[in-house]
Amino acid sequence: xxxxxxxxxxxxxxxxxxxxxxxxxxxxxxxxxxxxxxxxxxxxxxxxxxxxxxxxxxxxxxxxxxxxxxxxxxxxxxxxxxxxxxxxxxxxxxxxxxxxxxxxxxxxxxxxxxxxxxxxxxxxxxxxxxxxxxxxxxxxxxxxxxxxxxxxxxxxxxxxxxxxxxxxxxxxxxxxxxxxxxxxxxxxxxxxxxxxxxxxxxxxxxxxxxxxxxxxxxxxxxxxxxxxxxxxxxxxxxxxxxxxxxxxxxxxxxxxxxxxxxxxxxxxxxxxxxxxxxxxxxxxxxxxxxxxxxxxxxxxxxxxxxxxxxxxxxxxxxxxxxxxxxxxxxx
Numbered sequence: 628x629x630x631x632x633x634x635x636x637x638x639x640x641x642x643x644x645x646x647x648x649x650x651x652x653x654x655x656x657x658x659x660x661x662x663x664x665x666x667x668x669x670x671x672x673x674x675x676x677x678x679x680x681x682x683x684x685x686x687x688x689x690x691x692x693x694x695x696x697x698x699x700x701x702x703x704x705x706x707x708x709x710x711x712x713x714x715x716x717x718x719x720x721x722x723x724x725x726x727x728x729x730x731x732x733x734x735x736x737x738x739x740x741x742x743x744x745x746x747x748x749x750x751x752x753x754x755x756x757x758x759x760x761x762x763x764x765x766x767x768x769x770x771x772x773x774x775x776x777x778x779x780x781x782x783x784x785x786x787x788x789x790x791x792x793x794x795x796x797x798x799x800x801x802x803x804x805x806x807x808x809x810x811x812x813x814x815x816x817x818x819x820x821x822x823x824x825x826x827x828x829x830x831x832x833x834x835x836x837x838x839x840x841x842x843x844x845x846x847x848x849x850x851x852x853x854x855x856x857x858x859x860x861x862x863x864x865x866x867x868x869x870x871x872x873x874x875x876x877x878x879x880x881x882x883x884x885x886x887x888x889x890x891x892x893x894x895x896x897x898x899x900x901x902x903x904x905x906x907x908x909x910x911x912x913x914x915x916x917x918x919x920x921x922x923x924x925x926x927x928x929x930x931x932x933x934x935x936x937x938x939x940x941x942x943x944x945x946x947x948x949x950x951x952x953x954x955x956x957x958x
Contacts, residue, residue: 745781898929
């Protein structure tokens with residue numbers, strides 16, 4: 628189910644325009660989400676494992692100002708050394724990142740992927756969903772961690788590459804799981820362990836997020852998976868059955884279970900009216916257990932749309948936040 632509906636946006640151009648205008652915001656109620664449980668820092672000898680930005684420095688263009696806290700979504704173009712692909716990335720840091728008490732602290736990174744083609748724009752950067760403003764609010768309330776958001780293009784054009792290195796095609800798997808994290812490490816204070824790294828995605832981006840964490844659990848600890856496909860289905864896999872299997876979340880989940888780890892945490896969101904309901908619930912039933920920990924947030928009247936998934940985003944972000952590393956004050 629690659630197509631993802633975005634209300635009032637009938638084309639990629641409309642998505643770009645909506646990102647900069649005052650579109651009506653979805654109502655999201657986080658009042659029932661509890662504060663995160665207090666826990667000791669996941670650190671070596673009581674000190675956070677922070678890695679300072681190592682460069683190269685990117686040249687950023689302001690994309691939009693978020694809320695009244697002075698933060699901005701910024702855009703840059705990044706050349707991926709592993710994939711060879713050059714694409715746009717949008718990024719945002721929470722207000723805490725610039726505060727003196729966190730000046731030497733690492734922050735968790737959430738790589739957020741859109742649905743549909745995810746090209747030439749990543750709609751999580753826009754005002755339509757205001758994900759940045761919501762994370763700022765929820766982290767201020769102690770309900771989620773203050774994530775750095777990194778929002779790359781998902782595909783190199785208007786074709787689906789399943790977030791994978793399909794033979795003979797642009798290496799979009801390497802782009803998402805190696806080059807985009809390299810951008811984050813070059814630019815921000817990050818953690819050197821997987822406790823500070825997660826994915827989030829919807830529809831085609833949900834598939835890519837699910838697959839990334841199952842394929843490379845040594846790098847990424849958690850994913851928020853919204854209305855995903857559970858099997859690769861790009862037509863470009865034709866003639867490459869072995870490689871297609873190696874990028875199938877079901878196969879990857881079986882391999883991870885056989886290896887008995889490392890543990891991964893998957894928060895699924897699913898609209899009750901989605902066609903993918905049976906497949907997603909079957910995947911959860913078949914593969915939850917052992918090192919794979921899953922939870923499902925179902926929206927009873929929800930459809931295959933980011934406007935559905937944003938409704939349960941506070942619960943999903945809270946759930947993975949409980950299992951990840953947040954910033955520890957350094958002063």
